[in-house]
Amino acid sequence: MITKEEIQNRMIQAVETVIKTNPMAGSITNTVTINFVANAQLAVGGSAAMVYLPDEGEFLAKAGGATYINVGTLLPIYEETLPHTAKILHDTEKPWVLDPVAVGIGSLRTQLLQQFKEYKPSVIRGNASEIIALAGLWELDGGTDVSNVRGVDSTDTVNTAKAAAVALAKWTGGAVAVSGKTDLITDGSVIAYSHGGSHFMEKITGAGCSLGGVVAVYSTATSPFIAALTASAVYNLAGARAENRVDGPGSFQVQFLDELYKATAVDIAHNPFEIEEV
């Protein structure tokens, strides 16, 4: 199994590469948190661009180092944009991150998330309920039907999604990140548990969405597993630091962006995590 020290060295390398190269990771994401996603991507050293249309999704898929797709608020045009963009990403072997927000609601969301099974996102990022439900939709181990998904917030704990996360990662050959109080990140053979964060992250919208955008930024510079772990680590570090300086969710969101910006590569790599073999 890869050692913790090796993982930390690769995390440091990824953070430093991003800060040095300002890589572009385009997004097709929900209208609720689109601004927060872009700001978080910029704060960690990346460059952001958001689009809605099929030919523009194609452009970003080709121009960017990685792409973020989040199905939070669907529009009719997405029936065309999302499969078109995901197919290009798959066929050109470009990394892409899927956030299956609220999987189970509505027929278009279900249809699109079904189609993504064959386009194999390099990272799937979601809360526990979404990861379990996506594994169910894709008929993989650890999944259940979509009935546990109440909306965009999780009703399950991270550990209940472990089998689903491993099965999804084995299917895609990439990584899966399950967010919650502790984050679980796996490539199907190793599982990392990343600690920290803040209860205020449940009191602002878009902590998860923007985490997905930041995973895409790191995916331009490293493997899916290291990208997902590095993004989770900087979120946990910045969240804990921000909580110590504020007394409510409004100022937390502002302070959190500052802490994302200030976090050093070494601090991120040394944010507490442990690993286990699957």
Ligand SMILES: Nc1ncnc2c1ncn2[C@@H]1O[C@H](COP(=O)(O)OP(=O)(O)OP(=O)(O)O)[C@@H](O)[C@H]1O
């Ligand atoms: N109770 C908590 N304590 C510490 N950190 C948390 C807590 N809840 C969430 N987080 C952190 O918040 C980030 C987003 O995770 P969360 O599970 O809230 O995503 P989400 O439900 O998809 O969010 P959204 O859909 O609003 O974008 C992760 O970095 C996670 O570690």
Ligand SMILES: Cc1ncsc1CCO
């Ligand atoms: C609140 C909300 N509704 C659709 S997407 C979104 C952002 C968090 O997932």
Ligand SMILES: [Mg+2]
């Ligand atoms: Mg979410």
